[in-house]
Amino acid sequence: MPELPEVETVRAGLEKTIKNAVIEKVTVRRRDLRQPIPADFAARVTGRPVMALRRRAKYVIMELDGPDGVLVHLGMSGKLIVMDAEPTPTAHDHVIFRLSGGKWLVFNDPRRFGIMLLVARTEVEKHPLLSHLGPEPLAREFSTAYLARGLARRKGPVKPAIMDQALVVGVGNIYASEALFLAGIDPRTPAYAAAERAGKLVRAIRHVLRAAIASGGSTLRDYVRSSGDAGYFQHEFKVYDREKEVCFQCGGQIQALRQAGRATYFCAHCQG
DNA sequence: CCTTGAACCTGCGGGC
């Protein structure tokens, strides 16, 4: 469910509402997520202030006072919601934080593909879950030359390649299709053949991610911001989830296909 | 290495 823009929106919302709050009490209602929440999680987090909220790839890191940070991944269906009153626990509310200032933070994840772990703050980048990650798409490191090199050694189609978090992080199934449309690149193009248009693709990826962040992300089914509000970038989709609809650019028909098990949307006329 | 497909799990919508 969440790609970089959604995770960044959640991070920013948490920063605004719970930064500097002290974690007064933690209730772990269910710990069997993609990786189990450690047995001592609540004890180690209780009593500590939230000093900063960071994001790396699709992970949120709540940095605590002291050596640790809470590493959170939302998987496909995870939510982090801040409330002003004690929540009545509902199905799939796995962790509930009571914070100073009368705030509550709820981690809800129906499919349980998410993660909530404690990691040493200085070791975050070295953690096995994060150590293989490529550059942030909005950072300088993600340059035309870098992407061209990365694409050049791949034989498969360009769309799954840009979704590979080892090449570049944060691009998921929605924004991969959208970025390729903006760059005018057919998603079936072999990655090595798209390498010559890497500059265009870098700009398209950055542009679509920035625009989506500005809109608070995309709400299709269940993604919501930490305030509980929906995002609205879904109204800006050019191709995603628009099979058989009219291409806004050429009037042709948007097509769908399946690549590496994921739905891909594109306009065959605009994307050569 | 790179690629693909299956697996993880729950809920929802469509077709019959």
Place this chain on the structure above:
DNA sequence: TGCCCGCAGGTTCAAG
């Protein structure tokens, strides 16, 4: 109405 199938903003693992 109810059931079965397929599908969903992700990641990891095995196997080719």
